[in-house]
Amino acid sequence: MPAARRLTALALATTAAAALAGCTPTTGDGGGGGAQALTVCTNSPYPPFELERDGEIVGFDMAIADEIAADRGTAKEVVQANFETLESGAALDTGQCDVAIAGITVTDERRAAMDFSEPYFNDELALLTTADSGIDGFEDLAGAAVGVQQGTSGEDHATEQGWDVQQFEDVELMFQSLETDGVDAVVGNVSALGERAGASPDLELAATLDNGEQIAVAVARGETELLEQVNATLERIRQDGTLERLRAEWMGL
Numbered sequence: 001m002p003a004a005r006r007l008t009a010l011a012l013a014t015t016a017a018a019a020l021a022g023c024t025p026t027t028g029d030g031g032g033g034g035a036q037a038l039t040v041c042t043n044s045p046y047p048p049f050e051l052e053r054d055g056e057i058v059g060f061d062m063a064i065a066d067e068i069a070a071d072r073g074t075a076k077e078v079v080q081a082n083f084e085t086l087e088s089g090a091a092l093d094t095g096q097c098d099v100a101i102a103g104i105t106v107t108d109e110r111r112a113a114m115d116f117s118e119p120y121f122n123d124e125l126a127l128l129t130t131a132d133s134g135i136d137g138f139e140d141l142a143g144a145a146v147g148v149q150q151g152t153s154g155e156d157h158a159t160e161q162g163w164d165v166q167q168f169e170d171v172e173l174m175f176q177s178l179e180t181d182g183v184d185a186v187v188g189n190v191s192a193l194g195e196r197a198g199a200s201p202d203l204e205l206a207a208t209l210d211n212g213e214q215i216a217v218a219v220a221r222g223e224t225e226l227l228e229q230v231n232a233t234l235e236r237i238r239q240d241g242t243l244e245r246l247r248a249e250w251m252g253l
Contacts, residue, residue: 005069038076038079039075039098040065041086041100041101042086042101046059047059047195050139062076064101065078067233068230071232081097087134089220093221101228103217105213105214114219114221115219115220115221115222117216117219117230119218122215125189125190126188126193126205128178128185129204130178130202130203137206137207144183144184145185146163146183147166147168147174147177147182147187148188149171149174154186157187172226174186174188179203193205196252198253
């Protein structure tokens with residue numbers, strides 16, 4: 001999860017009172033036949049992983065949560081939480097929710113605080129260009145103006161490579177700069193860049209680079225049975241094509 005995500009989450013918080021107390025259920029959907037709902041902590045908006053649409057939190061993560069709840073035979077209840085309580089494991093430890101599904105990148109620090117499922121998405125670095133840019137890969141970026149979002153792994157990589165980096169606090173401004181020739185290319189996570197490429201016929205993903213940013217479902221330490229259920233669902237949706245369909249639907253990939 002980029003540092004910018006944490007800044008956005010804090011800026012969007014509607015109350016500064018006790019972060020854990022601020023975790024509030026926002027939706028409940030699906031069947032379940034009266035069984036206890038699967039409570040899912042997330043932090044919206046963070047499209048395409050989670051966003052609000054017609055008063056409901058939807059997105060790639062929420063579609064994953066729907067599949068887990070369906071396999072358990074329960075309803076799904078979404079709990080909005082401050083991202084700091086998610087990455088620290090506090091929301092899980094205090095029983096605010098059963099699982100955290102919020103575009104959470106697996107790190108050693110986070111592994112010490114919670115248990116993770118098998119990854120359901122590899123958020124590679126991607127290179128987004130205009131269709132007529134003549135840029136076919138990362139090796140073509142020497143001398144090019146490269147747009148990046150502040151506080152992201154895209155910024156880190158572009159800076160390390162010594163490219164001519166232009167930073168943007170707002171991702172939409174970054175995309176607009178690319179579309180108006182303010183920058184020659186954009187480097188960032190494929191989840192965000194793929195969605196934009198899919199929505200614009202004038203843009204294309206020129207290349208991707210695996211930087212090890214794997215995203216997974218988190219549960220409280222020791223919740224072995226729940227973790228096994230989550231992993232079983234993830235394996236099923238990989239095998240039956242559901243995961244590929246959801247990637248295409250929400251990320252344009």
